[in-house]
Amino acid sequence: MTAASPVLPQLPKAPTGIEGLDDVTDGGLPRGRPTLICGSAGCGKTLLSVEFLVRGIQEFDEPGVLMAFEETADELAANVTSLGFDLKQLQADKKLRVDHIHVDRSEIEETGEYDLEGLFIRLGYAIDSIGAKRVVLDTIESLFSGFSNQAILRSEIRRLFRWLKDKGVTTIITAERGEGNLTRQGLEEYVSDCVILLDNRVINQITTRRLRIVKYRGSTHGTNEYPYLITEQGISVLPVTSLKLAHAVSDEIVSTGVSGLDEMFKRRGLYRGSSTLITGTAGTAKTTLGAAFALEACRRGEQCLYFAFEESPQQLIRNMRSVGMDLQPYVEQGLLRIEASRPTLNGLEQHLVTIHKLIGEFKPACVVIDPISNLVSVGSITEVRGMLTRLIDYLKVQGITALFTALMSGSKANQEMTEEGISSLVDTWLHVRDLEGIGERNRGISILKARGMAHSNQVREFLVTDEGIRLLDVVIGPAGIVTGAGRHTQFLQEQALALAAQQEVERREREVERKRRVLEATIANLRTEFESVEEELRHVGQEEQQRQQDQRQARQQVAQGLAPRPGGTSAAEPTNS
Amino acid sequence: MESEEGQAVAGAEYVLHLYITGATPNSARAVQNIKEICERYLAGRYELQIVDIYQQPELAREARIIAAPTLVKRSPGLIRWLVGDLSERRRVLTLLGIEPDPNDPYLHG
Numbered sequence: 001m002t003a004a005s006p007v008l009p010q011l012p013k014a015p016t017g018i019e020g021l022d023d024v025t026d027g028g029l030p031r032g033r034p035t036l037i038c039g040s041a042g043c044g045k046t047l048l049s050v051e052f053l054v055r056g057i058q059e060f061d062e063p064g065v066l067m068a069f070e071e072t073a074d075e076l077a078a079n080v081t082s083l084g085f086d087l088k089q090l091q092a093d094k095k096l097r098v099d100h101i102h103v104d105r106s107e108i109e110e111t112g113e114y115d116l117e118g119l120f121i122r123l124g125y126a127i128d129s130i131g132a133k134r135v136v137l138d139t140i141e142s143l144f145s146g147f148s149n150q151a152i153l154r155s156e157i158r159r160l161f162r163w164l165k166d167k168g169v170t171t172i173i174t175a176e177r178g179e180g181n182l183t184r185q186g187l188e189e190y191v192s193d194c195v196i197l198l199d200n201r202v203i204n205q206i207t208t209r210r211l212r213i214v215k216y217r218g219s220t221h222g223t224n225e226y227p228y229l230i231t232e233q234g235i236s237v238l239p240v241t242s243l244k245l246a247h248a249v250s251d252e253i254v255s256t257g258v259s260g261l262d263e264m265f266k267r268r269g270l271y272r273g274s275s276t277l278i279t280g281t282a283g284t285a286k287t288t289l290g291a292a293f294a295l296e297a298c299r300r301g302e303q304c305l306y307f308a309f310e311e312s313p314q315q316l317i318r319n320m321r322s323v324g325m326d327l328q329p330y331v332e333q334g335l336l337r338i339e340a341s342r343p344t345l346n347g348l349e350q351h352l353v354t355i356h357k358l359i360g361e362f363k364p365a366c367v368v369i370d371p372i373s374n375l376v377s378v379g380s381i382t383e384v385r386g387m388l389t390r391l392i393d394y395l396k397v398q399g400i401t402a403l404f405t406a407l408m409s410g411s412k413a414n415q416e417m418t419e420e421g422i423s424s425l426v427d428t429w430l431h432v433r434d435l436e437g438i439g440e441r442n443r444g445i446s447i448l449k450a451r452g453m454a455h456s457n458q459v460r461e462f463l464v465t466d467e468g469i470r471l472l473d474v475v476i477g478p479a480g481i482v483t484g485a486g487r488h489t490q491f492l493q494e495q496a497l498a499l500a501a502q503q504e505v506e507r508r509e510r511e512v513e514r515k516r517r518v519l520e521a522t523i524a525n526l527r528t529e530f531e532s533v534e535e536e537l538r539h540v541g542q543e544e545q546q547r548q549q550d551q552r553q554a555r556q557q558v559a560q561g562l563a564p565r566p567g568g569t570s571a572a573e574p575t576n577s
Numbered sequence: 578m579e580s581e582e583g584q585a586v587a588g589a590e591y592v593l594h595l596y597i598t599g600a601t602p603n604s605a606r607a608v609q610n611i612k613e614i615c616e617r618y619l620a621g622r623y624e625l626q627i628v629d630i631y632q633q634p635e636l637a638r639e640a641r642i643i644a645a646p647t648l649v650k651r652s653p654g655l656i657r658w659l660v661g662d663l664s665e666r667r668r669v670l671t672l673l674g675i676e677p678d679p680n681d682p683y684l685h686g
Contacts, residue, residue: 102641111648111669112606112661117598118630118642125634147644147660 011218014062014134014170017055018048020237024222025213029194034161034171036191038183039198043209044230045174046071047080048198049136051234052172054085057095062133062170065126066098067119069142073098083234097126103146110148116156120163127169135164135171141185161190182214193217199225208348211237227386231353232360236390249273254366254401257296258289260462260471261430264447266454270428272365274451275392275402277423280432284443285464286405287311289432290368291320291327292469293403298330302365305358306338309374313338324467337362343374351375352387356394366401373406392425427451435461435483442484445471461487591615591623591673592651596642599631603662607646610663613683618675 015028022028029035029052039045053064068076076098077087090096099122127135140157147153164171173191178184188195195214200207210225228237253269255262256276262268270276280286290306297304308316316338317327330336339358343351359367375384395402404426423429429448434441444459461483462471475487482490595611597604608627615623630637630645640649641658648659650673663669666683670676677684 099638101643103643107656108658108660109668109672110661111659111672112610112664113603114644114646114661115598115601115603116643117601117645118596118637118647119644121598121630121634121645122637122642125637143643 013219014056015060016052017059018051018235018237019233020226020228021048021211021235024211024226024237025194025216026220026222029170029172030216030219031170032165032168033193034164034173034191035194035196036173036175036183036188037196037198038175038177038188040177040200043198043200044228044235045198046076046138047083047230048235049138049172049174050076050080050085050087051083053096053134053136054080054087054090055234056134057090063095063130064097064134064136065123065130065132065169066096066136066138067101067123067126067140068098068138069101069103070139072100083232085234094130097130097132099123099126101142103142105146108146114149115152116143116160119156120160123160123164124167127167133169135169136174137171138174139176140173141175141183141187144185157187158190188214194219198228207350227348229353229356231356248399250399254300255296256289257292257294258462258469258471260460261289261445261469263471264445264456264458264460265450270401271452272401273396273399274427275395275404275425276428276430277426278403278405278430278432279408280405281408281434284432284434285462285469286407286432287316287370288320288323288325288464288469289430289445290370290403290405291316291325294336294366294368295320295325295327295330297366297401298327298333298335301335303334303362304330304336304366304368305362305364306336306368306370307355308338308340308370309343310371312340316340323464323469337364348375348384348387352391355391359395359398359400364400366403367395369402369404371405371407373408389425423449428453435459438485440484444483589622589624590653591619591625593623594626594628594640594649594651596628596630596637596640596645596647596649598645599629601645604646606662606664607648610666610669610683611648614663614666614669614673614675617678617681618670618673 010027012031013025013028014031015022016025037045037048050066053066056062056064066076071079073087073091080087087096087098091098101119101122123135126132140160143153143157144150161171161173173187175183175185175187177197178186182188182195182197192215194216197212197214199210199212201210209228209230211228212225213221213223226237228235230236250272252272253267254272255269278286278289287310294304294306306316311319313331317331320327327336327338331338337358339354341351341354355369372384372388375387392402428450430445431448432443432445435444436442442461443464444461446457446459447455458474460471460474462469472483472487475482475490593611593615595607597607611625615625628636628640630642636642640647642649644660646660646662648663648669650657650659654674657672659669659672666681667677
């Protein structure tokens with residue numbers, strides 16, 4: 001939607017200001033030309049036209065004229081008050097003129113030649129009196145019920161469209177859908193510039209509204225059928241491309257309500273304003289996880305809106321109480337609001353209208369939708385996707401942290417729906433599943449993706465206990481992570497192994513002790529031996545000393561004996577001794 | 578302002594307003610026709626007002642005019658819109674609740 005190709009002059013367009021319609025028409029309706037809007041009863045033709053005028057006045061300062069053939073000005077004003085359009089005020093401000101063209105067969109008699117100049121004059125007068133740029137003729141076909149001369153009517157209607165074009169006003173002409181034809185009176189042959197078809201279709205007893213641009217001369221346009229809503233703020237067409245991705249983001253983290261699960265995220269929780277999807281097969285505690293999230297939000301003192309498409313509020317409260325999560329006090333405090341309805345109660349668009357409306361009223365910080373997959377039963381996959389895109393976008397723009405659950409059946413089709421349809425829209429995707437082993441099922445949770453946050457890659461087993469959800473520690477067996485009875489077996493095995501190891505250690509310690517003692521004994525022996533050797537050695541030494549002494553004495557005695565005691569010597573001896 | 582008060586009679590039995598668009602052929606014929614009818618059948622008991630909605634477009638809305646020319650019969654009886662140039666004399670007379678005069682040369686015209 002950027003300003004591209006400035007070379008060729010673009011067909012001038014008058015933006016409608018209607019949400020989404022300007023995207024589909026690539027800028028609006030052809031300026032200064034008539035556009036035909038056809039559709040069956042109750043699909044919002046009048047509403048769309050009125051909104052075109054009101055938005056034209058409010059947003060583009062283009063005054064408008066409404067020629068109402070079917071409703072009086074008062075009826076019309078009353079009908080659109082609920083959308084916040086104050087037609088009376090706009091008329092008082094000379095921005096809008098509503099002219100009711102009363103056509104009643106019983107009051108009109110034809111008495112000769114005539115034309116519709118009266119209509120032209122009224123319209124011309126209305127346009128000139130306020131300088132109107134936009135005109136709505138709703139529904140010009142009513143003329144056919146009041147006048148019988150078809151030839152005159154047709155030529156006059158042709159002349160009217162030509163005249164409107166010459167006046168340069170952007171015109172919407174509404175017409176009833178006809179059998180086989182776009183319109184009952186074949187008006188499409190007079191309006192060649194732009195034809196928009198509104199459709200109110202019932203499939204499987206459920207009504208959805210769709211819009212399609214049948215033709216738009218001189219302009220590119222979306223060719224699909226686009227679902228549209230009639231909301232509190234008027235018409236909202238939902239092309240997927242209307243996602244502008246320009247919402248503010250928060251860096252704040254909110255808890256999932258399950259502490260173990262928070263641990264799996266690096267920043268211990270989810271970003272505020274992000275959207276999270278929990279998918280899983282039946283009975284994998286998706287609702288419990290959703291309720292835990294809601295409960296945690298309430299504990300933080302935030303308002304939370306819980307859409308339950310499977311259970312009644314009472315049932316939900318009872319069931320959650322059984323796992324130790326008491327929602328009742330928060331419901332009483334007004335922090336938690338549980339809205340339960342069967343998905344098939346309304347059409348898809350109606351659900352979204354309801355959701356929009358409640359969010360607008362309640363202004364929650366957190367929203368839980370449990371489950372969105374049930375909505376699939378209401379519409380086709382593409383429709384649901386379009387709607388959810390818009391819903392998620394809406395929630396993000398509002399800064400609401402959202403959690404959706406989705407049931408996945410084993411079949412591939414449904415899984416693809418989730419993968420392609422929604423997962424690209426959500427920021428965080430948690431998957432809960434049955435870890436089916438021999439004779440048992442265990443629940444495992446894993447994070448498939450978490451935008452902007454590192455997260456655990458493990459499949460964590462969790463239990464739904466009396467105190468809520470508890471994630472179990474990771475146990476790694478020989479073949480990966482083990483759960484359930486396997487976990488138990490693994491645990492016992494590990495215990496046995498640990499015991500064995502313990503015993504081994506003790507045995508070794510004893511062995512060492514024994515060896516030490518043997519060693520010590522040996523050392524003692526050796527020492528004893530050494531001592532005896534030493535003793536003996538000392539003994540031998542002493543004997544040797546003794547012997548040498550004896551020898552020396554003997555020698556001295558011999559020497560003295562050979563020379564028997566000379567005086568000199570004997571006289572000298574006392575002096576020496 | 579071509580608003581022409583032809584033989585206005587206070588509290589007249591017939592109150593007729595003819596809305597025309599200038600001097601278009603249809604309008605001219607309608608004026609001629611209604612004047613003749615009034616003179617022939619309703620002399621002295623009618624009030625005829627001719628309004629040119631080119632001149633007074635705001636009156637077209639009040640009188641709920643779509644086609645032109647249109648004769649609005651306000652009384653007697655219920656209000657009726659007689660659309661066209663009023664050249665179907667017999668039909669016009671019937672709608673106005675007037676017994677046709679067999680001598681009316683336009684009766685079969």
